[in-house]
Amino acid sequence: xxxxxxxxxxxxxxxxxxxxxxxxxxAMRWKEGERYPRGRSRCPKCGHTLTAFELIPLLxxxxxxxxxxxxxxxxxxxxPITEALGALLFAAAYLRFGLTLYTAELxxxxxxxxxxxxxxxxxxxxxxxxMLVALAAWLAFLPAHGDWKARLVQGLATALIVGAAVxxxxxxxxxxxxxxxxxxxxxxxxxxxxxxxxxxGTLLAVLLSCLxxxxxxxxxxxxxxxxxxxxxxxxxxxxxxxxGDPVIEWYLGLL
Ligand SMILES: [Zn+2]
Numbered sequence: 279x280x281x282x283x284x285x286x287x288x289x290x291x292x293x294x295x296x297x298x299x300x301x302x303x304x305a306m307r308w309k310e311g312e313r314y315p316r317g318r319s320r321c322p323k324c325g326h327t328l329t330a331f332e333l334i335p336l337l338x339x340x341x342x343x344x345x346x347x348x349x350x351x352x353x354x355x356x357x358p359i360t361e362a363l364g365a366l367l368f369a370a371a372y373l374r375f376g377l378t379l380y381t382a383e384l385x386x387x388x389x390x391x392x393x394x395x396x397x398x399x400x401x402x403x404x405x406x407x408x409m410l411v412a413l414a415a416w417l418a419f420l421p422a423h424g425d426w427k428a429r430l431v432q433g434l435a436t437a438l439i440v441g442a443a444v445x446x447x448x449x450x451x452x453x454x455x456x457x458x459x460x461x462x463x464x465x466x467x468x469x470x471x472x473x474x475x476x477x478x479g480t481l482l483a484v485l486l487s488c489l490x491x492x493x494x495x496x497x498x499x500x501x502x503x504x505x506x507x508x509x510x511x512x513x514x515x516x517x518x519x520x521x522g523d524p525v526i527e528w529y530l531g532l533l
Pocket of ligand 1: 325347349
């Protein structure tokens with residue numbers, strides 16, 4: 279049984295790493311104006327088409343010591359980081375929720391959140407297409423939830439309330455500070471993740487996103503310039519979905 283669990287965890291991690299790698303490449307090409315990735319993977323510096331051996335997640339980067347085999351230019355550490363992120367998210371979803379439809383639903387959401395984070399990090403934009411994918415996944419998997427009517431009503435109500443609340447706060451902040459504080463994409467992203475999180479999860483995730491946003495802003499080297507908030511919203515939602523239940527139960531126990 280343990281051997282099986284380790285094997286399936288490995289498969290999820292591998293799928294997640296491949297997905298993280300693909301989504302990172304998609305985001306990098308998105309930045310260049312290519313909306314959908316076409317053609318074989320290539321070195322962004324010299325254009326060398328990558329061979330199968332150079333496409334192994336994480337390992338290729340390690341074996342080549344972070345350099346392109348053809349031009350020996352440094353390969354951004356962003357590649358192994360996004361691959362490791364995908365591996366961790368997918369493996370965690372399986373370890374937390376097993377071989378269930380909910381795990382499948384979460385991996386789809388995580389893929390959309392990764393793409394949104396990468397694109398927002400590069401361009402300060404949150405495109406609608408990945409959000410629509412996450413919305414479609416939420417709707418498609420509704421019947422798989424035993425309490426699907428409650429999930430539908432709670433999800434929609436939470437999304438509306440959170441969307442309106444964040445909009446109100448950001449408008450007030452804009453007035454107060456005299457500049458745009460939060461983009462419309464961030465508000466949509468809060469509403470979208472609220473569908474998955476439900477009321478208590480959303481409360482926890484909103485608090486966590488502010489904390490993470492602060493940490494990311496301090497760690498980032500973009501001093502003074504606008505900072506993308508999408509990655510913090512996505513990370514907070516993923517962490518809450520994976521590990522938030524004990525925190526929420528503890529909090530509700532206090533009430
Ligand atoms: Zn190269």
